[in-house]
Amino acid sequence: MTAATKAPVTGRHRKARLSTRDRVTVALMILIPTAVAATLVWVPAMATIVMSFFDWDGFSPFSEAKFVGTRWYTEAATIYPAFWPAIQHNVIWLLVLFGIATPIGLLLAVLLDREASHTKFYQTSLYLPVVLSMALIGFIWQLMFSRDQGLLNALLGTTIDWYGDPNINLWSALIATSWRHVGYVMLLYLAGLKGVDVALKEAARIDGASEVQTFFQVVFPVMFPINVVVLVITFIDSLRAFDLVWVINRGRNGLELLATEVTRNIVGEAQRIGFGSALATIMLVISTVFIIIYLRIVMKEDR
């Protein structure tokens, strides 16, 4: 069927060679998945932004909703008690993942890469938490952190409520989440380190650089794309953190996060659509910044 339309055409207009049937096929192949992604991701994202400027009860038609400008944003920043704690907890979450868990993952990757042999067992074990869901990780660490039945209190002889005490539970959750994050970062860097040209390291060594110098001045900068990917993943995961604290106590009492506050305003006892949307829009804006950075790096070859 396509043979009939084999008129000579320039490479720029390759689709001109397609028969009508093929054109319909191509159109459907792209339109159906696009419609799915648009309906479930992009339209909702836009709708969230729009709704954050309206007062809507969620039941009457949206056309009756009242435009309230930035009222919900002002309310969040001034009178909603959980807002600033949530922001603070998200920032601490990020700082711990970025400043502690990520470097540990990188260090493990470097050591594993340097040893190369006899490291399979280490690698597999360190990576194991990554295949578990965050919700499950919450329960597995409950066995460690439980006040009456936990291993930690049994070992230390203390009676601390690691998951319950609002001064401590954020740090307990961070230990649990780092348990997973370290393995993930380690895996990404292991892949990155394998891609570093051995000749580069050789050259640095011949120039008299120590192993540490070689790493920081040669290997680490060469891994720039992977550094950005790890950075973006760390930021976005810190922003999206939800499952773990939701299984601990639904994100209350010291574990408030942006994601739990959005959820609470929608599926909780009181539905506050406009207000929840304002919090959600804040999350959207922050994530968009990192998504753009991510796309610029991973799609570099395509431009």
Place this chain on the structure above:
Amino acid sequence: MTTSAAPLPKPRRPWTRGRIATHAFLAFMTILWLIPLVYAVLASLRDYQYTAEHGYLSFGGFTLNNYVTAWQVGEFAQKFLNSAIITIPAVALTLFLASMVAFVLARFNWTFNIVMLGAFTAGNLLPPQALLIPVYKMFQAFEVPFWFSASGTLLNSYWGLIAVNVGFQIGFCTFVLSNYMKALPKEIYESAMVDGASIWQQYWKLTLPLCRPSLAALATLEITWIYNEFFWATVLLQNGDLFPITSSLTNLSGAFFTDNNLVAAGAVMIALPTIIIYFALQKHFVAGLTVGATKG
């Protein structure tokens, strides 16, 4: 895709002090990392009365009863089935739809390709909570016949949950698959065109079989991710009977009293499928995860 290269065989090196220190540190970290898992398995095998009396640092009271109780109390047979009902169609649909877009984007050079690919990839990185309200309201308003969903709407139905998982995962798969497909030689399409193969045949009979390695890697990863998915299942399914296994562990912890040994048994059973997949398909798993990171 450079990750699949086998490590170079290194010459036998002497056990210097540095190497011993490295191994000691790695061994220490490994043990530290395994403690929560090993402890979960140990706790799951112990009788609650025994550990309540003697503490967890004692020895004895071993039993398999926790598994039996957790399986029955938590209705695990039903919940595992629910997980399969959600995960299998969601993964199949995601790969099918993503591979179609990826094929078109890799096969043709259009100016908007980059925008499309960017839009698809970005979708996967958005915080799901930020989409919750519109998706929730949309599903609530979307009425379906009762034979299709017992709730009468997409809310509180598997269809809605499957759809949202597909919508969310399609981006990542499109990104990975289009990278893979772009690396295929263009000439295969030239000769397929000469043979009169339609676009659909080129996609279904030529490209997809060639993409088997990356489809396998993605399937491994997506099964794990959708099986592990917690947020959408928790908020979109209000009827606890419909919950997949990942959202069901809360059933084992009571409001005032929790038998941690029972929770441990439940946790071990829920972790088992993903751990088995990981051990069986480790190569695919790692290849799928690192593909986004090693490019560029």
